[in-house]
Amino acid sequence: MAKYLLLKHYRGAPAAVNDVPMDQWTPEEVTAHVQYMRVFAARLEETGEFVDGQALAPEGTWVRYDGEGRPPVTDGPFPETKDLIAGWMVIDVDSHERALELAGELSAAPGAGGKPIHEWLELRPFLAEPPTVTE
């Protein structure tokens, strides 16, 4: 009954415990990781908790308005500090505890050496619709 956004980062999150870049894994380990994520999403679809999810390209661009009649400014003096979101999933669950449980499970996806990657995931609640009763 509450929606949460699960964010997976390329960069910007604290380092994972099992912190080996994905390109250093074996192909089998990559496959196992991808498979884990797929099964995770499929299971959430079955429990009726899945809302949406997408993977994102690793490179994004910062953009801002630069005044009337001028083209927007892209990127800037801070490319090194920007977060990079690798992908997101929206879940709809009965409780905050359940959201934590699922995020923990996703963080346990296998990585190098077939061991859980223990990566940090960001869990953000959606601002809900105002309830009918507010007073």
Add this chain to the structure above:
Amino acid sequence: MTPAVDEALLRGLTPTVLAILVRRGADFAAAEDAVQEALVEALRVWPADPPRDPKGWLVTVAWRKFLDATRADAARRRREDIVDEEPEPGQAVGVDDTLQLYFLCAHPSLTPSSAVALTLRAVGGLTTRQIAAAYLVPEATMAQRVSRAKRTVSGVRFDQPGDVATVLRVLYLVFNEGYSGDVDLAAEAIRLTRQLAAVIDHPEVAGLLALMLLHHARRASRTAPDGSLVPLAEQDRGRWDTRLIAEGVEILQAALARDRLGEFQAQAAIAALHADAPTAEETDWVQIVEWYDELVRLTDSPLVRLNRAVAVGEADGPRAGLAELASLDEGLPRYAAVSAYLHERDGDLASAARLYAEAAAKATNLAERDHLTRQAARLNTRLRG
């Protein structure tokens, strides 16, 4: 011109038709599927060819759908034998059957979101698409929720008495959800609670119905045209629906007269006192505090104590309210908002501004966050000026 299908009539018949199928020997999950198919068929066929007996039509079609599905499923062939021995269609159905449906759909083995989904579909007659739209989730997700819910209760016997309190909790969850999509869930919750009140004589059912009516009566005044929140004290009381208020008060008084007080009756009593005040200043806060005392006794909920602190602040002044607040956990939702409000009334604008900003950061919905941010901005502007 073809007349539109009377959806309210269709939905009102849903639990009765479902109960008839179950009584004739269909298992709950299969019967529910069949009724849904019959509803969809009705929406398609009725505009051009309205039936003389809508209920009979639905029973016949749903039963045929059920038989088709059963025949298609070899494992269920045995059930056809039972079917043959059943009496002819059109038998009267007891009110208890509808009540059993409410109990089943709110069964304690279901999670809140499953219970809500199943209630809206099996008792409310909403389509999966409508429920999904109301809860802003994909239709496939809602379909899974409904079918899991049906599997969960599939072993539950239909004749077991259930717990009214769980049913009321589910209906109140539906009511509180607000509305998106094409179904007004608050109105739907009221409809289902009315229907429940008609088949069961229980003061808390009446209490919940009264509470919903009293809240619903004030809905139009609660938000400005731009969607922003309007606090109770600033609401245009001329826009309150006096007909709904009168009905809510009447139902509440009859319930209270039976002297079996419960949480919903006490909440409705507070809502009634608000609805009864011609102006915010004339609100009977002393009596509201007394009702909060009852609620604390009934629920011992920290959130009720928080709301009580607001009422005490109005009845005995902001200092008294702040004293009440001091004994509560600062981590409670809306604690900062309440504290901000009481500090402002006490004249401590700097603290109030800081607390409003803190409350805004903790708000769980957009309208509330914007409202609290505006409060903080208003005080900060005043403090600078």
